[in-house]
Amino acid sequence: MNKKLIQQVHHSFKDQFNTEPMLIFSPGRINLIGEHTDYNNGFVFPAAIDKGIVMAIGKSDANYTRAVSLDMNEDVIINLDNLQRIEDNTWKNYVIGVTAEILKAGKKITNYNCVFAGDIPVGSGLSSSAALENSLALGCNELFGLGLSKNELIHISQKAEHNYVGVNCGIMDQFASMFGEENHALFLDCKTLESESIPVRLHDYEIVLVNSNVKHALADSGYNDRYAVCQNIIKLLNKPSLREVSFEDLNVTKSKISEADYNKGLYILQENERVVNCKNALKENNLEKVGEILFQSHNGQSKMYEISCEELDFLVDEAKKDASVIGARMMGGGFGGCTINLVLKSDSEKFKHKISESYRKKFNRACSIYSVKLNDGTRVIK
Structure with a gap:
């Protein structure tokens, strides 16, 4: 895990919001094999990797929610009572989407602040989007004591992508990012969501x-x-x-x-x-x-x-x-x-x-x- 990245996100949150945040790491993923099979209820074979997104998150006393992307040098102000997707193809829709889907699931959250940055190259196919969704979903779950299982969280992440980003993705990226295991790949049945953790012995x-x-x-x-x-x-x-x-x-x-x-x-x-x-x-x-x-x-x-x-x-x-x-x-x-x-x-x-x-x-x-x-x-x- 990238210690420098953790420090950067931590310090940035403290500088901007003057409180101590909770820190989440959510990895990107590779897929050994099984491309475009996930939305066809097929088999995939992903694994979480040692590159990902670090998010600092904390409750806010303000009457709005604010999310800051250090990599993009941008922020978004969100009104929890009026969550609409933004027309542009932007990272902001992932944040809006996860927040909206948590509320749609009948869970109560109040305003929060979050700051995040990553070392996953965007557009590389390593699922920086799933890492961002999962970091926020888990962060809100822990911060507000929502009691959602990891299985429920990945479906919130997936729905955010469907309904607020407009990509009909399967569940693989969110699953691998959430459930990854060191030195293992996850043989995942996308129909039943049953998975088998398989050791990957790379030897030489x-x-x-x-x-x-x-x-x-x-x-x-x-x-x-x-x-x-x-x-x-x-x-x-x-x-x-x-x-x-x-x-x-x-x-x-x-x-x-x-x-x-x-x-x-x-x-x-x-x-x-x-x-x-x-x-x-x-x-x-x-x-x-x-x-x-x-x-x-x-x-x-x-x-x-x-x-x-x-x-x-x-x-x-x-x-x-x-x-x-x-x-x-x-x-x-x-x-x-x-x-x-x-x-x-x-x-x-x-x-x-x-x-x-x-x-x-x-x-x-x-x-x-x-x-x-x-x-x-x-x-x-x-």
């Missing part, structure tokens, strides 16, 4: 994220478009979700939908199988097999679900050529963000240098690279 390897620093404008619309394709398939088949659709069922839709839409449905079914295979490979301590599955997943994301982009495909192709990398794929909603790579520790610096140089040469701009460790979930730190 480490997880390296390469951020393309690309955030295409179509990310949110592309996400919602694919959600609509999946909804259309289940409507045609009269099924509750793609989780209940077999490969045979899907073939029935072939004449009724475009080839591209059929491939998107097929990708979801295959990706669910890959998540299960990945879990079994980790249980068997077979990291090479995990790596192969990651490469297969990227191929499906790029060619079938069409959520990759030139930069992400390039990064995965370069990783594939490198003998020190046993697996790589794009990670997150798509159209930009990060690749996740399993890299031999002894060759890690060499890999980082090589991929940075080749990316700069190809696209005439820099990628960002960071190693991450698997960490515990959202918690009070003071």
Whole structure:
């Protein structure tokens, strides 16, 4: 955990509000495998990481609530009696949304102040949004003694995103950020919300994220478009979700939908199988097999679900050529963000240098690279 970040947030809160706050840390997450399966009631395999958001929160005597983002150098004043989303695509809607959903759940809160900052690169696909939602949800729960379970809190976070941000996200990001465990990934069934904590023994390897620093404008619309394709398939088949659709069922839709839409449905079914295979490979301590599955997943994301982009495909192709990398794929909603790579520790610096140089040469701009460790979930730190 970033001690400097904790101090910065703590001091800023005390300077502005002259009281001692409660401090929360909420991590970002990676997803080993299982992309776009969550809103289809499928399987995902996320893990919380050692980068996240630190929030200081305390009760306020003022007749308004104030939230301060140190990273954006912005604040928002909120009236608890009139919680309306702001038209712009802004972090403020996450704060407004979580606050509104807590009140909608019939819980009583009064005005509060909060200050937050993070070390998750925004737009990297590491779920800075879920970290922000969860930090505020847990903060309010603890501050006002709401008695909500962590399970209830993640649904408040998810509803905030649906109703105030306008993204039809599944529950994976909020779940992983809230329930993460050090050196483990969470095999999560998005239909039942049952999860199994699986040890991730990396041995001589480490997880390296390469951020393309690309955030295409179509990310949110592309996400919602694919959600609509999946909804259309289940409507045609009269099924509750793609989780209940077999490969045979899907073939029935072939004449009724475009080839591209059929491939998107097929990708979801295959990706669910890959998540299960990945879990079994980790249980068997077979990291090479995990790596192969990651490469297969990227191929499906790029060619079938069409959520990759030139930069992400390039990064995965370069990783594939490198003998020190046993697996790589794009990670997150798509159209930009990060690749996740399993890299031999002894060759890690060499890999980082090589991929940075080749990316700069190809696209005439820099990628960002960071190693991450698997960490515990959202918690009070003071």
